[in-house]
Each structure stands twice: as C-alpha cells, then as structure tokens.
Amino acid sequence: MLSVHTSPLHQPGTGDAGGLNVYLVELSRALAGRGAEVDLFTRCRGEGHPPWVPLAPGVRVRHLPAGPRRPLPKEELPARLAEFSLGLLRDPGLVGPRPYDLVHSHYWLAGQAGRVAAAHWRVPLVHTMHTLARVKNAALADGDTPEPAHRIRAEHRVVAAADRLFANTADEAAALHALYGARPTRTDVVRPGVDLRTFCPREGRRAARRRLGLPEGAFIPLFAGRVQPLKAPDVLLRALAELVREAPELRDRLHVPLIGGVSGTGTRHPERLRALAHDLGIAGLVRWEPAVPQPRLAEWYRAADVLVMPSRSESFGLVALEAQACGTPVLAAAVGGLPTAVRHAETGFLVPGHEPVDYARRLRWLAHRPEAVARMGHEAVRHAAGMSWEAAADGALRAYRSALAEARWQRRGQGRRHAPAPVGVPVLEEKERRGFTLAGHFVSPKEWCSPDSAVQ
Structure with missing residues (x-):
C-alpha cells in the first residue's frame, strides 16, 4: 500500500490526517487477519521513526525519503513524487524482481507512484481515490480554493492505469464512471467499516x-x-x-x-x-x-x-x-x-x-x-x-483476487488490457542527470514532477 501525503501513524483530525488514515490502519489490520502481509509505504517527515514500524502482526509502515524530512504542504508534494517512486523501487528491503503481488495506492498523489511501481514490477494496481477533485470543486464553500487542474489530470491518469478501482459507495462508483471514464467492470464498491471493539455503547x-x-x-x-x-x-x-x-x-x-x-x-x-x-x-x-x-x-x-x-x-x-x-x-x-x-x-x-x-x-x-x-x-x-472492517477486507480480497487472476491471464497471452504502455526502468544511480523512459518518451526528473507535464 502507498500513501504519500499522510501516514497511518498520524493522529486523525490533525493536519491532513482524517478518515483516510483510519481506513489505512483498519483495512490493513483486517487484511492481515485474513492472512495477507501488508507493507504500507509513506513519506518520511523526520519524526524520528525508524525505516519501518510494526503496526500490527503482518502489517509494517515503511518510511521513504522524498524531499526534506519535515511536513510539507500537499501543494509541494507533486514535486516529490519522482523521488518517492525511485526510492520505492530501490528500497533495500525489496527482494526479487516482483517483491509484491499487488500495489494498492491511496489518494491521487500515491496513485502516481503506484503507476510507476506496479508497471515496473508487472503486478496489478488497485487504487482508492478517497476524494475526487471534480466532486469537491462542485461543492466548494464560499471563498474556498478549488482543486487544481493538474490534480484532475493526474486522477484521470490513475483511472486509466488502474487494474481495479475501489469506490466507497455506488454513488462514488457512478461519479468515477461519469466524470473520469472509469469502466464499471473494473470498479468495485468496497464499503469502509468501523472498529466495533472501540466504537460501541458500553456504559452509555x-x-x-x-x-x-x-x-x-x-x-x-x-x-x-x-x-x-x-x-x-x-x-x-x-x-x-x-x-x-x-x-x-x-x-x-x-x-x-x-x-x-x-x-x-x-x-x-x-x-x-x-x-x-x-x-x-x-x-x-x-x-x-x-x-x-x-x-x-x-x-x-x-x-x-x-x-x-x-x-x-x-x-x-x-x-x-x-x-x-x-x-x-x-x-x-x-x-x-x-x-x-x-x-x-x-x-x-x-x-x-x-x-x-x-x-x-x-x-x-x-x-x-x-x-x-x-x-x-x-x-x-x-x-x-x-x-465491520472484516467485511471490508473480504470485499477487498475478492477484488484483489480478480485483479491477480486477470494479470495471470494476460501474462499467458490470452488477453490484452487497454492501458498506457508500461513504465521503463528508472536509472537509479544517475536519476538527477539521466532520467528514465515513460511510455516511450524520455523524461527528466524535473519534467516528470512538473504539474503541467504532458507525459505525466
């Protein structure tokens, strides 16, 4: 799992931490309870955490350097996505050419890194938007700032690249189809849950x-x-x-x-x-x-x-x-x-x-x-x-299995998905000077992280 802008270790209700953080923690725990192993990568903000932190049995939070080791406004994070993606691919804890069975990215920023990692490892990409820029912009408060155009373009790219999209509700799935062209056959409604051990009536x-x-x-x-x-x-x-x-x-x-x-x-x-x-x-x-x-x-x-x-x-x-x-x-x-x-x-x-x-x-x-x-x-x-989150994990696992089965079918040459060409291998040792190839285009790191880059 990938979450660039906020960590599951952050306190919900502060800064950029909210329901997404709860979602990451609880879904990961419930998946681990079903036998999955989950590594959750997030940006290192210099908070004194070690490179990886056990969150629960079967779940680790892993911190990747990407820019200064301090909190950054979300507006500055697109410029750090190339570094985050490169750090993910060269992480010393990864073993073999396909270290994970599947990549699940959360929010549009992580979706950009998810596209790179999933294509490089040749594994399925699952993505959860959590919020949609087009929907938010249609419901702004007076004086509030609309989501930028480069976010909307990035969301369209993630929708095109993802093997599966998770929507919280049928209405969100409909918005993905109508506003972003998502295919219904690749969109799964996976409702979030609630921790019924913590949230219960008790004494009243x-x-x-x-x-x-x-x-x-x-x-x-x-x-x-x-x-x-x-x-x-x-x-x-x-x-x-x-x-x-x-x-x-x-x-x-x-x-x-x-x-x-x-x-x-x-x-x-x-x-x-x-x-x-x-x-x-x-x-x-x-x-x-x-x-x-x-x-x-x-x-x-x-x-x-x-x-x-x-x-x-x-x-x-x-x-x-x-x-x-x-x-x-x-x-x-x-x-x-x-x-x-x-x-x-x-x-x-x-x-x-x-x-x-x-x-x-x-x-x-x-x-x-x-x-x-x-x-x-x-x-x-x-x-x-x-x-419950256990029910949410069951729904997620069904969708994961569908994505994995389809990927195996494609590798046997029996199908071809209509998606952007795979991302080439980044030149890790000289990334600042040499860049890498993306869908047939040479892209410098500076160009790749530009919000207006036509090749993002």
Missing part, C-alpha cells in the same frame, strides 16, 4: 458524561473532524445561533464540543471560526477540543446526543459510522457517502443542502424528544454492526 451516555466532566442534563450536539471549510463547521455554528433565536429556552442546556484540528484551507485563517462564534453570540456554548485518540473519541460520541456533519463533500464519512456504533444518531448533509452511512429518519437525519435553518429545525426537534434520540441510537448500533 450518562457514564461518558461523568468521565468527560459534561453536564448530565445538557443537550450536546457534537462536531468531530478536521476544522476546514469542506467540513462546514460554520454551518453548525450558524445553526446554533438560529436555534437559540427560535428556542431561547435551550440556551442554558446547550453544550457544543468541536473536536479536531485546523486543517486544509482552514489554516489560512485559524481564528475565523472562533470569531464567527463570537459574532453570532454563541461563543459561550462552544467547547473547543483538539483531536483525540480513537478510544477517547468514542467517549465523546457516547456523551453526545447527536453528531452533526454538515459537510459539503464526503466520500463516505467514517465518523458518522463511528458515532452510530456508539449509539449516537447523526444529523448530516445528504452528500457523497453520507446517505449510505446514515439511514434517514431511522439512525439520524439527512439534510438536503447547507441552510443553517434546516439544521436548527432538526436540532430543536431532537432536543425536545430524548426518547426519539434513544430510539435512533439503538437503531444506529444495529446499523453500524453490519459494517
């Missing part, structure tokens, strides 16, 4: 509130995730202001934790959200909390009456599934994978659009109906129980 809401020091009789809507415009925490704040205007009697009961670190374009104005809460007159209702480890996050889910996810785009929304597994209903935007993660009017509510008044109306309904919150919570636990 009252005990969780005692442990967290929260008022027992409060009405607690919770936000958990990266604090950035895409996740729309501003919509929640505006909904709270609308709620106390419509139902002033709730002001004394409201207690609203926002858990997570400033991320993405939110880092440009890190104080903007706090300033908005102050301007709306609700600053005293909001409790700002940093991102926390998974067991602690489960406590926050159990303590809340409802998780609020007004996201403008979500490929799936793992936090919605985690909260439901803890017995907490979800109030979410009806976007992306959230209609799959949440059953409307059964385990929570789905809101079309991002009008704060619509969220305020649902919050008011829930605040006055604790029996409905409890009923939805029971249904949420049952719903989440059907989405």
Whole structure:
C-alpha cells in the first residue's frame, strides 16, 4: 500500500490526517487477519521513526525519503513524487524482481507512484481515490480554493492505469464512471467499516458524561473532524445561533464540543471560526477540543446526543459510522457517502443542502424528544454492526483476487488490457542527470514532477 501525503501513524483530525488514515490502519489490520502481509509505504517527515514500524502482526509502515524530512504542504508534494517512486523501487528491503503481488495506492498523489511501481514490477494496481477533485470543486464553500487542474489530470491518469478501482459507495462508483471514464467492470464498491471493539455503547451516555466532566442534563450536539471549510463547521455554528433565536429556552442546556484540528484551507485563517462564534453570540456554548485518540473519541460520541456533519463533500464519512456504533444518531448533509452511512429518519437525519435553518429545525426537534434520540441510537448500533472492517477486507480480497487472476491471464497471452504502455526502468544511480523512459518518451526528473507535464 502507498500513501504519500499522510501516514497511518498520524493522529486523525490533525493536519491532513482524517478518515483516510483510519481506513489505512483498519483495512490493513483486517487484511492481515485474513492472512495477507501488508507493507504500507509513506513519506518520511523526520519524526524520528525508524525505516519501518510494526503496526500490527503482518502489517509494517515503511518510511521513504522524498524531499526534506519535515511536513510539507500537499501543494509541494507533486514535486516529490519522482523521488518517492525511485526510492520505492530501490528500497533495500525489496527482494526479487516482483517483491509484491499487488500495489494498492491511496489518494491521487500515491496513485502516481503506484503507476510507476506496479508497471515496473508487472503486478496489478488497485487504487482508492478517497476524494475526487471534480466532486469537491462542485461543492466548494464560499471563498474556498478549488482543486487544481493538474490534480484532475493526474486522477484521470490513475483511472486509466488502474487494474481495479475501489469506490466507497455506488454513488462514488457512478461519479468515477461519469466524470473520469472509469469502466464499471473494473470498479468495485468496497464499503469502509468501523472498529466495533472501540466504537460501541458500553456504559452509555450518562457514564461518558461523568468521565468527560459534561453536564448530565445538557443537550450536546457534537462536531468531530478536521476544522476546514469542506467540513462546514460554520454551518453548525450558524445553526446554533438560529436555534437559540427560535428556542431561547435551550440556551442554558446547550453544550457544543468541536473536536479536531485546523486543517486544509482552514489554516489560512485559524481564528475565523472562533470569531464567527463570537459574532453570532454563541461563543459561550462552544467547547473547543483538539483531536483525540480513537478510544477517547468514542467517549465523546457516547456523551453526545447527536453528531452533526454538515459537510459539503464526503466520500463516505467514517465518523458518522463511528458515532452510530456508539449509539449516537447523526444529523448530516445528504452528500457523497453520507446517505449510505446514515439511514434517514431511522439512525439520524439527512439534510438536503447547507441552510443553517434546516439544521436548527432538526436540532430543536431532537432536543425536545430524548426518547426519539434513544430510539435512533439503538437503531444506529444495529446499523453500524453490519459494517465491520472484516467485511471490508473480504470485499477487498475478492477484488484483489480478480485483479491477480486477470494479470495471470494476460501474462499467458490470452488477453490484452487497454492501458498506457508500461513504465521503463528508472536509472537509479544517475536519476538527477539521466532520467528514465515513460511510455516511450524520455523524461527528466524535473519534467516528470512538473504539474503541467504532458507525459505525466
């Protein structure tokens, strides 16, 4: 597995770490539980980790040097992809011309390195997008920055090169087909799961509130995730202001934790959200909390009456599934994978659009109906129980086996896949001077890592 921009060792909810990190950790563990051996390569950021770190039995995280050994903005990482790819191919731990049976890359940056490695080793490439630039650009918040054109071009190249594509939901698969020309026969819907050992009801809401020091009789809507415009925490704040205007009697009961670190374009104005809460007159209702480890996050889910996810785009929304597994209903935007993660009017509510008044109306309904919150919570636990990471691993293994069987069939000369020509062998010893051959073209390292290169 490849993940260039973020490591499974990073804390979800900070920087670029989020649901993708949870996905990498949990799917790898579940695959290892089914007998697979997984090496997960990521960029070395100078955090003091050794070259490889055991994550679980059968799973190792391996760190490759690519650029300065410090965190880099995602915007600078395309220029490091050639170095990452070359480092992967010459890694001293690799044995033989085909050290792996299969490459599974995650996110568009890793997909570029995955194309090189899979073609060089002549093994299948499986890719999971996690987010799609075209989908994100269609749902931008006011003032947010669109994904660049070179990312969209790179995503098209990965779609063309991959032997299999994993989509979180049928809707994401449809978007891959309609927006990127992905072939349905090479696209597998593999739903993410939830760690049901960590995320479960346990002692319940009252005990969780005692442990967290929260008022027992409060009405607690919770936000958990990266604090950035895409996740729309501003919509929640505006909904709270609308709620106390419509139902002033709730002001004394409201207690609203926002858990997570400033991320993405939110880092440009890190104080903007706090300033908005102050301007709306609700600053005293909001409790700002940093991102926390998974067991602690489960406590926050159990303590809340409802998780609020007004996201403008979500490929799936793992936090919605985690909260439901803890017995907490979800109030979410009806976007992306959230209609799959949440059953409307059964385990929570789905809101079309991002009008704060619509969220305020649902919050008011829930605040006055604790029996409905409890009923939805029971249904949420049952719903989440059907989405385990073990089930996700079974789906992934079926797709892997299909890709491997097709690769064997092609090697016997009985089929020919319509894909870009294989990547030539990089000249490792003199890579800075000599470059390598890609699909019949000589490419210098500088040209290969350029965002506008026509041969990428």
